[in-house]
Structure formats: C-alpha cells, structure tokens
Amino acid sequence: MTTRTTIACSLVLALALVPMATFGQNVDTGSADFSKYVALGDSLTAGFASGGLVETYQRVSYPALINERVKGPDTPFQQPLVSEPGIPPLLRLQSLAPLVIAPQQGQGNPLNLNLPRPYDNLAVPGARVGDVLEVRTDGLFKLVLRPQALPFSMLEQGLALNPTFVTLWIGSNDVLGAATSGIVIDGVTLTPRAAFAQDLQTVAGAIAQSGAGMAIATIADVTTIPFVNTIPPVVVDPATNQPVLVDGQPVPLIGPAGPLTADDKVLLSASQALAQGIGIPAALGGTGQPLDDTHVLNAAEISAVQARTRALNQVIRDVAQQTDAALVDVAAVFDLVAREGIEVGGIEYNTEFLTGGVFSYDGVHATQFGYAFVANLFIEAINEKFGATIPLVDLSDFVFGSDRQVPEGFTAAEAAQAMYTPEAHQQLWEVLRIPPKERLLELKRRRGERPEGPDLQGPDGRSPAPRQIGSIR
C-alpha cells in the first residue's frame, strides 16, 4: 500500500468514525438498559393536565422527557396523542377577576390510534393499581389500551413490548377519589392497603421477572393539592379576598355537620355553591344552607386519607426494595413543595393554585414545569440506583416556556360563571372514575360516618384474590 493510499484510507476511516464517535457520546445509563423503555401508571405518567389529555402536554410527559434525555429528541416514544383541545377538553382560565375556570369548547381527536402495537407510554388517567392488571374498556382506558384491538391489561401490553426498563408510578388514584369527592369510604374511594399491596406486588413482580430494570415512585399527599387547599373554611369578602371578621373573628362556613373548623377543607368544587350563598350564614348574606358533603373534607377524613397514603407509600417502598427497583420518593419531595416550596434560580414553586407554578387548572395535575421536575426526580433516582449519568432535563424550557397559549380576552358571559365550573368538576370526577355522587352518599350513609373501613375489601367490593397475568406475546 502506498503512502498516499494509506493516507486516503485513514481519512476515509476517520470520516467513517465521526458518526461512531458521536454515537459513542451517547448517554451512560449504567447498568440500566433503556433499549426498550415502557411507562406504566396513571394520569401523572400520561401527562394529563388541566383536566384533559392533549398532545402539548403528552409530548412533555415525564416518560417522554426521560426517553428524550436517554435517547435524544429524534427517537420516537409512542404515546396515545390527542389533538387540541384534548380529551376531555382542557380547562381554561377565562378570567382572574372574577375567577373563572371552565372547559374549552369542542373535543380533541386521537392522533396515534393506528399504531400496530401497544404504546410505550401505557399510563391511563384514572387508573388505580388494580386497573393495571385488568382489561378495562371504560373511561380513558379505551383511548390508551385500545381494548377492541388489544384486549389485554396495561401490564400485559407493557410486557408484550419486551421492555428492558419500566417506570411505574401508580397509586395516586387509590387515595385521590376520597380527597376530591369529599367522601372517604374504604374500598370505594380509598383502596385498602392489603389489596394495594397484593396488586402492586403482582405488577412489580411480573416486571422484575421479565428482566426489565425498574423505577417505582411513591405517591404525594393528595390532601395538600390546590383542589383541597384553595378555598378557606371561612367566609371571604369577594371584594377584598380577605376573611370577613365579626367581633374580630373569622366566620366559619357551614358544612354538612355544622360550622367548619380550621382543620376542615373546602374543595375547589364548592366554588359555585359558595357563589350562590350556600355554606354562608344568612346573617352575612348567604342562604344559611350547609355545603354539600362532597364539597368538604373534614379533619377526620383528611387524617384517614393521609394515613392511607402513608401506608401505601410504605408498600411502594417495600416493593421497590423487593424488586431491586430505583425508588423515586415523590412523596418526600412533594412534602417539601407543599410545606416550604422549592426554589429554581430564585423562582419559588409551591402548591398555590394558579400562581404556584406546579399545578394546572384542575388543581390536581401538574403543569409542564411540574412534569419536567418529576422527570428529573426519576432521572436522579435512576442515576443513583443504576450508576447512570443520564443528564437532567433543562427546566428553563418550562420555566420561561408557555404551557398554553390562551387567546387574549374573554366574554362577559364567560366571566359571569362561577370560578370552577360544574362542568370542570364533572369532567374531573369522570376522569378519576369516582362513583356518582348519589351512590357515594348512599354508600356513606349505609356504612355510617366511619371514614376507615375494613382493610381487606377491594374497591367496589372487589376481592383481593391473586390476579392472573395473561400474555399477548
């Protein structure tokens, strides 16, 4: 070989190595294998926000962000995308004064319905842990799992993809129904610990048995979300937004069991009733009628929800340890957010409704920033557990970026509506798959006022018998 040929060959080789060198700079995932990444979970994993599922949020769901950080922006991550204005249509802030939040007009369409395999993000808004094991056709299960073409559970569909890594964040809906409906009934709006443990062990065990690496997240204390904490339990002067004082003391609202205490919570869904004077003493211009039970979470109910959340989180921690999964302690971080707020570059984020930056218009689900923040919690936990160096998500895109481009202005008719419209509340109620109000109240009457019930009974009386996992492989 002549010198010239040698140089030419070297140049060709060098040029050929350029893309290899670039490829070689890929993210170090340590002992975690992300060649096939699948996400299982509920609305928080689906990228659900402001009461709906829509592409602009789904594309920045935390699994999509994790996938992007590991594999780059050009690697597709299949999700059940939905066009504007979402399914259900996203809520919109129509006015600050008066405060009006209502669903947008119309409904979005599925954009990825014909994908001939399960989605990489199989999270279904409203899913409880038991639902991961079931073939369901109601609610948004139909959109995400497409049971007509793929009659398999979320877990079965996920395992069919032969995942090498799975993120699992499930359990929020096992306590959320109680917090958002104001009705705490064990086995109905709260999942019993034993049933939760059995189902989670089944799900996580199956994933671990498949050989996939896993990250499991704890659930946040749902009694600290804006839906539960925005409206104070006292009469507020709408002109000043300050408590009305009589003899120097605030006046409690009237709840189903009489005047509310400082430890009771009035749900965001009560806003229309309050606007009509319900819950406000007649002496202060109200009707004197009590607020509905579904609009109030009393102190005992709050304690019950918090106790159950702690119990379920202990189950999650135990399962993470048993399956050698990375534990993403969302609960601990969220406690900090709720208690003190967190600071990002001098900007405080907290759980305040509308201005806290973490929660979207439904007062339950995250903003884009919130989901990006969660993605970083997952990445940090994965990096620590698997010795990976996956780069964190750049939050500045979400700090200074805009979640929604809301049209300027709004009509007087819109402004005349109550702050959190009944439509908005109904939409959330349905997504969370909370039983109808009348049925809940009837169940509560039958069981008495006791918020905590037997621990072994499953939701809707379902028995916690071991589940059989099918296969579509």
Added chain:
Amino acid sequence: MGRRAFTWISRIAVGVALLGMATAPAFAGGFGIFEHGSRAMGMAGAFTAQADDPSAMFHNVGGLAFLDEQELQVGVTLISQTQAELQGANPFPGEGTFAEQESTIFYPPHAYWVQPISPTLNFGFSFNTPFGLATEWENPDTFPGRYISYEAELRVLDLGANLGWKGTPDFGIGFGIIARASDVALKRRIPGQNPFTFQTVDIADVDLDSDFEWGFGGQIGILHRYNNSFSWGLSYRSSMEVDYAGDAAFTQISTGNPQFDAAVAASLPVGQNVPVTTSIDFPDMASLGAAIALGPTSTLEVDVNWTGWSSFETLVIDFDDQVEQMTAIEDVVRREGWDDAYNYRIGFNYGFGNSELRLGYVYDETPQPERAVGPLLPDADRSGFTIGYGFQGARMNTDLALMYLPFDTREVDESMNDFFGTYDITAWLFGVTLGWK
C-alpha cells in the same frame, strides 16, 4: 514638606476619598480587597514582615513604629475584569445558557499619612477599602439569574487612626481604631407565574439601597526586625458588624395582561419606598509573615493570611413587617455558610540604584462553599501573579504594580438557589501609589 505642597496633596487626598465612593469587585477571597499599596502589591501582598512604608497601616500596623518621617501616600488600584462569564447547566438555567458581567473598570483608592510624635512614637491616618463587591450582569431583562441578583454593590470605606511605638530599635508594635463606613445595594427582578400561561414572567424590579452606615473595630500588629537579614511580623484586624437601613423601591413591570397586572399591583408595594434592613458581619483577619534578605538589595517574603469568613453565615434582608403583612413581599434569608479561608503569598524585591523591581505570587482560597455560589457572588480559588516597580526620589517616590489574576473555573453542581453552571473570571489589576516625605 512645604505648607503649599501639603495643601495640594490634601486636595488630592480628598479627591481620592471621593473616588472611594466608587465600588470595587471582590478580588481577594470572598468580598475582600487586598491591594492597598502598590509596593506591597508588586510582591503579591507579602508585606507583613517588611511593612516599611505607610501602607503598613493596612498590611501590619506594627510597621508604623519604624516610619520616622512625616509622609503622605496616595494611590489607586485599577481593576478590570477581562472575563466574567457564566456557562449554564441543567436543570437550570440550562445548558447553552451564557451570560457575562458588564466590563467595567473599578478603582479602589488608598491613602496614608504618617506623623511622627516622638522618636519612638508615630501617629498615622489610614484610608482604604478592604472589602467591596460589584457584580453587574449584562442584559438584566434576559439574564436567567435576575431573580437572585443582576446587580449588587457593597461599598466599604475604612478610616483608621493608628499609633506605632518602637519598644526597642528592632521591635515595633502598632494599634489602630477603625471606623468603617459602608453601604449596600441590590437589584433583582421579582418573578411571577402568569396564571394564563403558567409562564414565569418578570412582574417587578426591586432596587434596594441602604444609607451609609458605620461599624467600628481595631487592629494590632507587631514587627520584629531580628537582624539585618531577617524580620517577621504578625497583624490582626478585628471583625466589624455593620447594620444597614435603607429603602426598597418596587417598580412594576407590565406583563401585557391587564388582569394579571392588576392582581400584581394589588400584591406589591409598587411606588413605595419600603423600609428594609440588613446586616453584614465583616470578618477578622490575621497575617503572619517572614522576610529574609537574599542579598544586600534583595528580599524574599512569605506570608500566610487568615480571614474569619465563617462570620458570614446568613444574609437577611428584612422588609418592614407592616408591608409584609399587606403585600406578598417576604424577607430574604440566604444561608451563606462561608468557611474561614487562607491565602498564601510570596514576594521578592530587588533594588538597583533608586529603583526596585518586584515579583510575587498569591494563592487565595475562596471561603464561599459551592452551594452558595451564584449570580450575587461567583467566587473561586485564584492565583495572582504580580510584577512591580518602584522609584525613590529625593522627596517623592512612585510605586507601580501589575497583577494578573485568573480565577479557577468554578463549577456549581450543588446550589442553594438551584442555579447551576460554570463561572470563569479573569482580571487584571494595575496599582499606582505616590508618596511624599
């Protein structure tokens, strides 16, 4: 020195004092400034064991005992940051973020006057700026650290009255009382979450300005000229606390949404000067140095300086309580948690005829822990390389010094403000000091 000349010199001194109102960035560790005499600066500040000019009143007041003539010295150090930039990192402000500080020349002055009282007792008056801070980031409308600080100034002016007593022909001890005048200013933006977009937007600019406030302390130093070839010195300057009172002026920034702007206006004390207080514990300092004659006209000195920066534990900006109750304004509490720090100095001078050539090197540790590094003050370890020249005339002497001061790259992976990135700073300092006897 003639009366006329002294009057003229006095006018210069007053002018220099006014220059002292100008601020200076921190170029010794933390927010310290160590360049207060060009003769010492040429030797990288390794001067504790020599202290043989009026700037001894800064470096080691023990040296005042050996100055046996009426003498005036005035000077200034021009400081130019040739590089002061931030490269952002994830998660915030994000990779690809780049920001620079304004390139400005600062000129902290110094002046000293020595008046012998008796053959063994000298009085001295000193004026210098041993601390200072100036950070000003370009493009405050877009600088991602603007919610922490985009412009900060700390101005310090020390006035000292000192006595030096020569206990023996070889041993001097000096004392001084120091009155420290200081003010502080901070500008930052206030962020808000636009509820219509969930976008962080600037809703107000806040400009905090304190009045000049006073703190008091003292210093002591000893200098022992063991023989013609060796001397050593030890000096100590006390810590001083300055309590500041001032005003915060809030200027609303329109977001373009009238509803949101109205809500912001109702939550901020726009158009008011809100009373605000803060406090800084300036650290104590100690220096130990040893100088050895390498030849008839050459000297080598090695110094170790300690600064008690652990006094800078917390920075609290305390707004008026009544305003806090009525608005969304809250006190700012920054847990700085600084550490005590050392710097190490070595200096050499060589005399020829009426001139001296000087060289020096300093390694200066930063007291600032990584978590506290941010736009307000991005400090780092640094090395300083100096060269100096001095000319001794019949009644007047001139000292010049140049320092190249590259800071170590400071990478911030842990931040109390969740503000990550890498800071690179380089500076040049040029000192000139004129003396009259």
